[in-house]
Amino acid sequence: MDVDIGNALASVASPGVSRASLERLDERVADAHERIERGMANREHGYEALNLPERTDPDEIRAAVDPVADAEALLTVGIGGSSLGAATIANALEGVEPRSTGSRTESDGTETVFLDNVDPAWVSRKLASLPLEETAINVVSRSGTTAETLANFLVVRDAFESAGVDWTERTIVTTGDSGPLRDLADRHDLPSLKVPDGVPGRFSALSAVGMVAAAVCGHDLEALLEGAAAERESLSGSLFECPAYAYGATTYALDGRGAGTNAVMPYAESLETFAEWFAQLWAESLGKDELGQTPVRALGATDQHSQLQLYRAGPRDKLVTFLTVDDGPDRSIPETDVDDLAYLGDSTLGELLAAEFEATEASLAAAGRPNVRVELEAVDEYELGGLLYGMEAACVLAGELYRVNTFEQPAVEWAKKATRGLLGGGEFEEAEAVAEKTELR
Numbered sequence: 001m002d003v004d005i006g007n008a009l010a011s012v013a014s015p016g017v018s019r020a021s022l023e024r025l026d027e028r029v030a031d032a033h034e035r036i037e038r039g040m041a042n043r044e045h046g047y048e049a050l051n052l053p054e055r056t057d058p059d060e061i062r063a064a065v066d067p068v069a070d071a072e073a074l075l076t077v078g079i080g081g082s083s084l085g086a087a088t089i090a091n092a093l094e095g096v097e098p099r100s101t102g103s104r105t106e107s108d109g110t111e112t113v114f115l116d117n118v119d120p121a122w123v124s125r126k127l128a129s130l131p132l133e134e135t136a137i138n139v140v141s142r143s144g145t146t147a148e149t150l151a152n153f154l155v156v157r158d159a160f161e162s163a164g165v166d167w168t169e170r171t172i173v174t175t176g177d178s179g180p181l182r183d184l185a186d187r188h189d190l191p192s193l194k195v196p197d198g199v200p201g202r203f204s205a206l207s208a209v210g211m212v213a214a215a216v217c218g219h220d221l222e223a224l225l226e227g228a229a230a231e232r233e234s235l236s237g238s239l240f241e242c243p244a245y246a247y248g249a250t251t252y253a254l255d256g257r258g259a260g261t262n263a264v265m266p267y268a269e270s271l272e273t274f275a276e277w278f279a280q281l282w283a284e285s286l287g288k289d290e291l292g293q294t295p296v297r298a299l300g301a302t303d304q305h306s307q308l309q310l311y312r313a314g315p316r317d318k319l320v321t322f323l324t325v326d327d328g329p330d331r332s333i334p335e336t337d338v339d340d341l342a343y344l345g346d347s348t349l350g351e352l353l354a355a356e357f358e359a360t361e362a363s364l365a366a367a368g369r370p371n372v373r374v375e376l377e378a379v380d381e382y383e384l385g386g387l388l389y390g391m392e393a394a395c396v397l398a399g400e401l402y403r404v405n406t407f408e409q410p411a412v413e414w415a416k417k418a419t420r421g422l423l424g425g426g427e428f429e430e431a432e433a434v435a436e437k438t439e440l441r
């Protein structure tokens with residue numbers, strides 16, 4: 001990925017960051033980079049995620065999914081980091097042919113469905129829409145204890161049984177070494193993969209957690225990892241030489257100058273889920289000790305007709321992160337005999353989208369609103385691997401600069417324990433705290 005921070009500099013934006021401040025910050029980036037490299041070399045918790053391009057084994061993933069490789073649909077049951085990476089990859093690559101010329105498989109049009117929430121009507125609708133006898137199940141939970149995932153899996157299992165379909169023939173499990181989900185996989189002898197040690201959920205997209213769905217769809221796993229590896233190679237001790245660190249350091253600096261909101265606006269439908277993945281990565285990793293930027297999801301050009309008004313003329317408390325794609329399929333706009341519309345007939349939808357982006361970027365810059373452009377050459381496995389890895393590295397760097405514990409998520413764990421406790425799934429002080437509060441009402 002390429003990162004252009006020109007419109008985030010103080011000379012064009014307010015709040016903006018001066019080149020001199022970034023040069024001073026670069027000394028801290030160099031220290032942080034050393035810390036990150038050390039963490040990676042020692043395989044420390046969290047930093048280990050940045051080693052995934054070398055550690056993930058595509059053959060192991062393909063072997064595990066082999067029994068369901070011909071499925072027409074894949075139902076992934078997981079939540080948070082156990083869903084969003086897989087959904088980002090699958091949704092971005094839907095219909096994309098692999099860029100490599102080698103012997104790898106072709107994407108095969110498998111429908112991917114993600115079951116994360118436990119809204120009963122929504123779950124029932126999703127299940128009713130699937131041809132169960134042609135559907136494979138991909139259950140993912142690092143801890144193996146998350147109530148939403150386990151409950152949804154039990155519901156899915158029951159739906160398969162009611163339809164007379166043997167779910168044990170069609171299920172792959174990805175989880176840790178132990179826990180209820182591991183027990184269940186062992187009991188039914190299900191094909192299973194392990195969530196790598198030291199890799200928190202939201203940093204696991206480039207492991208089996210995020211790549212099983214891609215494998216079932218026939219996407220090029222090697223290219224995903226090669227793109228990530230190229231980004232890993234670009235990590236260096238200076239934000240001026242490393243796109244990922246340029247992004248992490250600039251967002252950190254802007255936050256300190258009042259840009260507490262980061263609106264992520266891809267100009268590609270295929271990257272809409274990426275904005276969701278990014279929101280989790282940024283919020284859950286950096287939202288600590290009363291610090292952290294609030295991520296907001298937007299989509300170009302759609303949100304030019306809603307949120308853009310606020311971004312250009314509302315409070316000066318935002319950064320807009322644009323994502324653009326240089327090359328992709330296009331479609332010409334048919335000519336018309338209406339004179340006022342003749343200009344459209346000379347263009348394509350891709351050209352229109354590019355013009356929308358350029359106009360929006362320029363309009364924010366003209367209004368002195370900071371924005372950063374992240375550019376991809378195309379939406380394909382290689383570029384996507386680089387994007388996911390680059391943003392993870394940016395987040396790890398930002399965490400070092402904020403001096404927060406990027407890899408823990410105590411607030412998320414609090415709510416998970418409270419939920420289980422309230423349903424009688426164990427003795428948790430978090431659940432008692434909720435019960436006391438409810439009684440006080």
Ligand code: PA5
Nearest residue numbers: 080081082141142143146201202
């Ligand atoms: O990033 C995280 O740690 C969380 O978002 C988890 O991925 C999420 O809570 C799901 O946890 P698990 O994979 O244990 O089911």
